[in-house]
């Protein structure tokens with residue numbers, strides 16, 4: 001009814017009385033079986049979380065790893081990464097390849113073929129996300145900045161997909177981000193790039209090919225979030241902590257799970273996250289969120305009692321605050337956008353909304369406000385004193 005009322009639906013709405021589907025609990029699976037004669041490619045694998053992934057592959061039994069990034073062996077972390085993988089008994093080779101370039105990517109795959117150890121798995125962990133881009137809202141972006149962030153995700157994944165379609169692969173993994181799922185105002189192009197990569201994974205799956213996209217939360221011990229000192233902020237925002245060892249262990253379970261295609265992995269406190277990211281309040285997150293305290297400030301404060309014991313100006317301010325916040329919630333807008341002198345119907349309050357507002361006000365102010373009175377009210381400034389009188393009289 002809420003959807004219908006706000007005209008947020010497309011086409012028909014089907015109401016079923018089926019019990020809610022339980023969120024599936026994934027049973028841990030054995031780590032993925034890797035071919036010691038094959039090569040596994042990790043793009044973005046010479047540093048950060050990509051390097052942690054390469055190390056994990058070596059620990060899982062991969063003996064040959066191709067690690068590609070634009071700077072290749074000159075990547076600041078490359079020396080340490082290759083040495084660490086050698087300690088696991090595997091041979092990692094650094095390739096200087098820009099995967100947004102189709103010809104360079106073709107040469108990379110040809111160079112792997114030339115080793116005689118066929119390519120059997122791909123992880124695309126390449127990304128570009130500099131501080132300037134991270135801070136830009138969509139309107140501040142231009143083509144060049146957009147392309148820099150989207151291309152390693154979209155073009156890079158598309159080239160790798162095209163070049164490996166006719167090969168038997170153990171896995172084809174794309175590293176996405178929670179920002180693709182929950183959105184983030186200042187990461188719109190990063191989210192877009194990740195969604196584009198996920199679309200390629202879905203297309204692979206539809207064609208019967210291996211494909212997995214993982215929407216990671218912030219990784220706490222390596223990679224961009226760690227480098228940029230964002231981990232604390234992310235934890236406070238409800239994203240929890242996910243270290244690279246835990247993350248790659250889950251990756252192993254997902255790779256060997258035939259049902260996993262696009263999966264979010266994180267230790268997320270969704271109720272907390274929803275306060276920060278408005279998109280998390282969308283209906284598709286319903287199963288993840290605790291039963292809502294539906295309206296802002298719907299706390300256990302006894303408002304009628306506070307109103308009755310306060311002096312006139314404070315009492316009026318309190319009633320006005322309750323009225324404005326409830327009205328804003330019903331109208332899906334911010335309280336500061338409610339003009340106190342505009343008729344409620346001109347603010348967009350139609351009959352179903354008025355009924356909802358009436359019931360909220362009854363619950364919070366313990367007084368009856370007929371729907372018609374709301375629908376015809378001249379504005380918050382005119383309505384609030386009337387409500388105050390009723391709260392005081394307890395009617």
Ligand SMILES: NC(=O)c1ccc[n+]([C@@H]2O[C@H](COP(=O)([O-])OP(=O)(O)OC[C@H]3O[C@@H](n4cnc5c(N)ncnc54)[C@H](OP(=O)(O)O)[C@@H]3O)[C@@H](O)[C@H]2O)c1
Nearest residue numbers: 044048049069070071099125126127175218219223224225
């Ligand atoms: N770290 C996190 O918290 C986090 C959270 C969610 C998702 N992820 C995902 O996990 C992946 C790795 O993240 P990270 O934090 O480890 O990032 P990172 O440390 O910035 O590493 C990204 C790597 O990608 C390489 N790269 C960039 N453009 C490339 C291109 N065109 N061709 C080849 N390589 C390229 C870079 O090396 P060069 O400069 O040498 O090219 C860099 O080493 C990303 O896909 C990211 O979206 C990470």
